[in-house]
Amino acid sequence: MLFHIAGGGPSGLYFAYLIKRSNPAYTVRVFEQNKPDVTxxxxxxxxGRALRFLSAGSPDVVERLKRRMEHWSDQHIVHRGERVVVDGSSYAAIERLTLLAELQGICKAAGVELHFEHRAAQASELADCDVLIGADGANSVVRDSHADAFGTRVHEYNNYYAWFGVERPFDAHTLTFKRVESGAFVGHHYRYKPAMSTFVAEVDQATWERAGMDAMSDDARRALTEQVFVDTLGGQALISNRSIWRRWRRVDNENWHVGNIVLIGDALRTAHPSIGSGTRLAMEDAIALWQAFQAEPDNVPAALRTYEQVRRPIRSKLNNAMELSVRWYEEMSRKMSLPPYPFAYDYLLRTGIMTAERLAHEAPDFMRRYRAQALVEQASS
Ligand SMILES: Cc1cc2nc3c(=O)[nH]c(=O)nc-3n(C[C@H](O)[C@H](O)[C@H](O)COP(=O)(O)OP(=O)(O)OC[C@H]3O[C@@H](n4cnc5c(N)ncnc54)[C@H](O)[C@@H]3O)c2cc1C
Structure with missing residues (x-):
């Protein structure tokens, strides 16, 4: 069998590795537009839960990735300058380039053919194969070449965000909310290397307009964000890497496969960063597609049907959670009138996946402090 994979991101590379490892006689080619060390x-x-899910593909690969990751427990929610600690979770972060380098390494060792600096302008360019996998991300060319057949739908949300780096290692996965004259900002930040952190900045539409960000260059927007978060950043500059401010686009598809072409990862369904799981979902799609080919090795249509049957219900459940999460962020300015603990509680329950009972079990210290603050509020009102 000959597999062509458009896109050497986490989903394309993980699928390529899994299918080649279990079927060494297959020819597996990945076509990636960038150089290996560009992203x-x-x-x-x-x-921690995501890492357990990804082990279903290859526990060895996940163990290998874990050694390159920063690990911490707890999430911090900073509101009105108060740090609310949510205990009981485990998180790990990795540099995107390191993740890709590790996946490229195992692909090469398994015998996958990696073609870098090879941009497909149309799906038809890669169509000469038994299965073509569109793993080419949110702006997928494979998908867009057959947008009608896939039934592609695009919806743009209201908030704006940009993805920066900063030379400052934060202790935990942190959300810092800031009220400024023009409105509300939030920074999602966490360290992914001993001395480096990711910093995703987000503003709602009203703030964007009142602050005049719509008329600014990306450099001026970055400078404004540095000012807003000056104490959080400890005066450090935000570093850009194609850090363009944009609205988040939800892309999804009525049909997951058309003929012998199938979509995985962001090409299939973008995942909003606020539930922090796009990479995980993309790599889980890769696992599900690989498992479908293990179950139906000589029957491409059956394998693609199995992939969709197994994976669609899981994706749909998370999609609902994502919608609710996005809406919460669109309303963050109003939510920020809550005191820190009720605010954090509201945030944690925003997707409907977390419940008060589950939170009491998983984050008992947080719940104790939340209840104590609620009692104080009640007494003083
Ligand atoms: C601001 C922001 C923050 C995020 N934070 C997180 C996070 O903390 N945790 C998390 O899990 N996820 C996060 N994500 C989401 C995550 O980056 C994606 O969901 C994930 O990378 C999807 O993987 P993928 O393999 O499907 O696609 P991508 O990672 O987008 O990979 C697609 C690849 O295809 C290549 N390509 C595209 N078009 C072509 C073409 N025509 N020909 C050849 N190659 C092509 C691209 O160069 C790219 O290498 C974040 C996303 C954003 C925007």
């Missing part, structure tokens, strides 16, 4: 963004965060 967008900085580090990505994965929860």
């Amino acid at each position: 967008f963004g900085f580090g990505v965060v994965l929860s």
